[in-house]
Each structure stands twice: as structure tokens, then as C-alpha cells.
Amino acid sequence: xxxxDLSSLAVxxxxxxxxxxLETASMLRQALSPENLLPAWRDPAQAAVLxxxxxxxxxxxxxxxxxxxxxxxxxxLSDKTSGEEFINLDEELLVPNFVxxxxxxxxxxLNTLFRRVFMAxxxxxxxxxxxxxxxxxxxRIYDSEKVLRLFDCDAAESxxxxxxxRYLRTxxxxxxxxTSATIxxxxxxxxxxxxxxxxxxxxxxxxxxxxxxLHKIQESLDSPVEDLFTAFVxxxxxxxxxxxxxxxxxxxxxxxxxxxxxxxxxxxxxTLDAVFDLMGSSCTTATGWNLLMNYLTSDRLLSRLCSSSKxxxxxxxxxxxxxxxxxxxxxxxxxPCLLNEAWxxxxxxxxxxxxxxxxVSLSTVRHRILQDQMPxxxxxxxxxxxxxxxxxxxxxxxxxxxxxxxxPNLPDPMKLSLVQFSRxxxxxxxxxxxxxxxxx
Numbered sequence: 001x002x003x004x005d006l007s008s009l010a011v012x013x014x015x016x017x018x019x020x021x022l023e024t025a026s027m028l029r030q031a032l033s034p035e036n037l038l039p040a041w042r043d044p045a046q047a048a049v050l051x052x053x054x055x056x057x058x059x060x061x062x063x064x065x066x067x068x069x070x071x072x073x074x075x076x077l078s079d080k081t082s083g084e085e086f087i088n089l090d091e092e093l094l095v096p097n098f099v100x101x102x103x104x105x106x107x108x109x110l111n112t113l114f115r116r117v118f119m120a121x122x123x124x125x126x127x128x129x130x131x132x133x134x135x136x137x138x139x140r141i142y143d144s145e146k147v148l149r150l151f152d153c154d155a156a157e158s159x160x161x162x163x164x165x166r167y168l169r170t171x172x173x174x175x176x177x178x179t180s181a182t183i184x185x186x187x188x189x190x191x192x193x194x195x196x197x198x199x200x201x202x203x204x205x206x207x208x209x210x211x212x213x214l215h216k217i218q219e220s221l222d223s224p225v226e227d228l229f230t231a232f233v234x235x236x237x238x239x240x241x242x243x244x245x246x247x248x249x250x251x252x253x254x255x256x257x258x259x260x261x262x263x264x265x266x267x268x269x270x271t272l273d274a275v276f277d278l279m280g281s282s283c284t285t286a287t288g289w290n291l292l293m294n295y296l297t298s299d300r301l302l303s304r305l306c307s308s309s310k311x312x313x314x315x316x317x318x319x320x321x322x323x324x325x326x327x328x329x330x331x332x333x334x335x336p337c338l339l340n341e342a343w344x345x346x347x348x349x350x351x352x353x354x355x356x357x358x359x360v361s362l363s364t365v366r367h368r369i370l371q372d373q374m375p376x377x378x379x380x381x382x383x384x385x386x387x388x389x390x391x392x393x394x395x396x397x398x399x400x401x402x403x404x405x406x407x408p409n410l411p412d413p414m415k416l417s418l419v420q421f422s423r424x425x426x427x428x429x430x431x432x433x434x435x436x437x438x439x440x
Contacts, residue, residue: 221237
């Protein structure tokens with residue numbers, strides 16, 4: 001296929017006719033399939049055509065074309081042998097440049113796809129010269145808040161983030177420039193600070209941060225009145241502490257103590273959500289759990305569960321669930337009044353709060369808390385439960401019912417009723433969501 005043919009297919013993907021777009025997409029995918037792409041890349045004339053397509057696709061920015069190219073590159077680069085040959089043939093390194101610019105694009109859908117392509121790229125082995133040139137590209141393209149897009153900020157502790165960190169630390173100057181930029185942003189650019197703190201939280205899971213940056217963070221936490229940074233600093237602390245015992249031992253004490261104090265006096269929903277998240281992250285470590293038990297009393301958490309504010313109830317439920325799910329949880333440290341108050345929220349009509357309440361119930365049964373009390377309360381409700389709850393809530397109810405059906409403390413008739421409840425499944429007749437199911 002020549003350059004004109006490929007360009008024509010790219011243009012046809014913008015057709016107003018759905019059938020034509022689908023047919024064109026199929027043809028372009030076939031033209032760029034791994035079995036066609038690598039042989040074409042070996043041929044100088046065909047390679048020139050493909051380079052032209054990459055340049056045009058990037059300049060035009062058609063998301064359908066970029067998606068097809070991204071999917072094809074992901075398949076080629078995911079195979080070590082073909083991936084390394086493919087990049088070694090790319091003397092101008094147009095493909096890495098194309099991938100890195102696509103990740104930096106404002107289209108979040110493309111960002112996710114091309115980050116997968118980048119992850120395939122970093123697992124390949126190249127000469128020192130090629131690796132150095134790719135590192136220089138990264139320094140040039142991502143010397144700004146866009147570096148955030150190289151990381152999965154929804155899974156700070158992921159192995160993918162560890163790989164990205166190691167690659168950037170070894171081959172670029174981005175890690176050092178980012179921590180320096182974060183320090184400056186505290187005084188100069190609050191908007192940039194929001195993004196920088198997330199990435200610094202991920203970095204802190206792999207290396208010690210500069211003392212000046214940690215001082216700025218503690219200074220923000222210790223402010224007598226919550227400032228613009230408080231919630232974002234708490235998010236940073238959550239990322240740093242989550243399942244990270246080393247960070248907890250070095251950093252958690254002043255952070256957890258201050259988070260509990262802020263939770264007592266703050267009325268800002270964003271700040272409260274962040275400080276409860278910090279406390280939840282801390283209890284994923286032994287050090288953090290012990291600190292939280294010292295600083296957080298049951299009465300403090302109970303007052304939030306009883307609040308008329310949805311945000312406060314939701315944050316308290318999530319923290320209670322984190323406590324129940326902690327590998328360091330001592331059943332005796334969980335007050336019965338907390339579980340009883342959480343259970344009262346199972347009658348709410350608010351979907352988010354209802355799901356969080358049932359998540360607490362599931363964790364209570366799963367970790368066998370108050371075995372002489374709570375199983376009977378949950379089972380009694382489920383044995384008489386109607387089906388108007390959402391599928392999300394019902395899924396949690398089903399999990400609770402299945403666990404309770406094996407509880408030795410419950411009478412056999414109740415267990416039988418729980419089994420019958422479970423057999424009705426996620427969409428029993430008359431339940432919420434059944435009307436939305438496809439009828440063949």
C-alpha cells in the first residue's frame with residue numbers, strides 16, 4: 001500500500017457514514033497489522049510511506065487514526081524480538097517520538113493507550129546511543145506537569161509506576177527537575193503543585209525526597225488554618241504511606257497526628273476526604289496502624305458517622321472499612337458502636353453511602369469481627385430483603401450472604417434462607433436494573 005492509499009484511508013475514517021468508517025478502520029488495521037508493519041518497516045520505500053503517515057497523523061490529530069496506529073504499535077513492541085528490530089530500524093526514532101507526544105496529548109483516551117505502548121517500549125533493550133536519545137526526548141517533551149501522564153496515578157503502588165520511575169531515574173533528568181519544580185511551586189505556582197505532588201508521592205515510594213520538599217509538606221500540614229494546599233498535601237502523604245512500611249517508619253508520625261487534628265476541626269469536604277484517605281493509607285502499615293490507634297479515638301470517628309453531611313459519613317465509612325481491612329487489625333480495637341452506627345446507614349437512599357455501608361458489613365463478616373452479634377443482624381436483614389437496590393449494592397449483599405451461609409453461629413433455617421437469597425443472583429425478578437437488561 002502506498003502513501004496515497006494510507007492517507008485516503010485516514011481521511012475516510014472521518015466519513016459521516018458509519019458503515020464506511022467501520023470498513024475503513026478494518027482496512028487500516030489490516031494494513032498496519034504486525035505481520036504487515038514490520039516487513040514494511042524493513043523496506044526503505046514502504047518505511048518512508050509509514051513515516052509520512054505518522055507525521056500526518058500526529059499533525060492532524062484524528063483520534064481514530066491515532067488509536068489504530070497505537071494498537072498496532074503496542075502489538076509490535078510487545079514482542080521483544082520484533083519490537084527491538086522495529087526500533088533499531090527507525091534511525092530517526094520517529095516511533096518513540098510519536099508515542100511520547102501522543103501520551104502528552106490532552107486526549108486522555110489516547111494517553112491510556114499510548115502509555116501501554118510506552119510500557120512495551122521501556123521493556124526492550126537498545127544500544128546506549130538509542131537509549132540516550134529516547135531519554136533526551138523524554139527530557140524535552142515532559143519537562144513540565146505533563147510528566148504526570150507517564151504514571152498511573154490511580155494505582156500509585158503499581159509495578160508499572162515502578163518501571164516508569166526506574167526508567168526515568170536511569171535515563172533522564174526528569175526526577176530531579178520535578179522535585180525541584182515542586183519545591184518552587186509551593187511559592188510560585190499552586191496550580192502546578194497539585195499535579196507535581198501526585199508524582200512526588202509516587203517518587204517517594206522509591207527514593208527519599210529532598211529535605212526542603214519534606215519541610216514544605218510538613219509546613220503546609222502544620223498551618224493553623226487549612227490553606228489551598230492542605231488537601232493536595234494529604235493526597236501526597238496517602239500515596240507515600242500506602243503499603244510502604246519504610247515511609248511509615250520515617251514519616252507517618254507527624255502526618256497521622258496532624259491528619260487526626262485536621263479532621264476534628266475542618267468543615268471543608270475536600271480536605272476531610274483527603275485527611276481520611278491519609279489515615280486509611282497509614283493503617284496499611286504496622287507503624288501507621290499503631291499510630292492511628294494512638295491518635296484516633298472511636299468517638300472521633302463515631303461523630304463523623306453520625307454527621308448530617310454525606311461527605312463526612314462517606315469518608316468515615318471508607319476509613320472504617322480501611323481499618324477493618326488492615327492486615328494489622330486487632331478485632332478488639334474496633335468498637336461495637338462504630339459497626340452499629342455504620343449499620344444504621346443501610347437504610348439510606350444515597351447510593352454512595354449505601355455501598356460504603358455494605359462494604360463495611362462485608363469486611364466485618366470477612367474478618368470475623370463481633371461474631372456473636374453482627375452476623376445475626378446482617379443475616380436477619382438479608383433473609384427479608386427486597387430487591388430494589390442497585391446491582392452494585394446487591395453484589396455486596398450477595399458476597400455477605402455467601403459468607404454468612406457458612407457461619408457456624410447462625411441457625412440452619414437462616415443459612416438456608418441466605419442460600420436462597422444468593423441463588424436469586426444479581427438481577428432477581430423485579431430488581432433495580434432488570435429493566436435495563438437486553439431482552440432477546
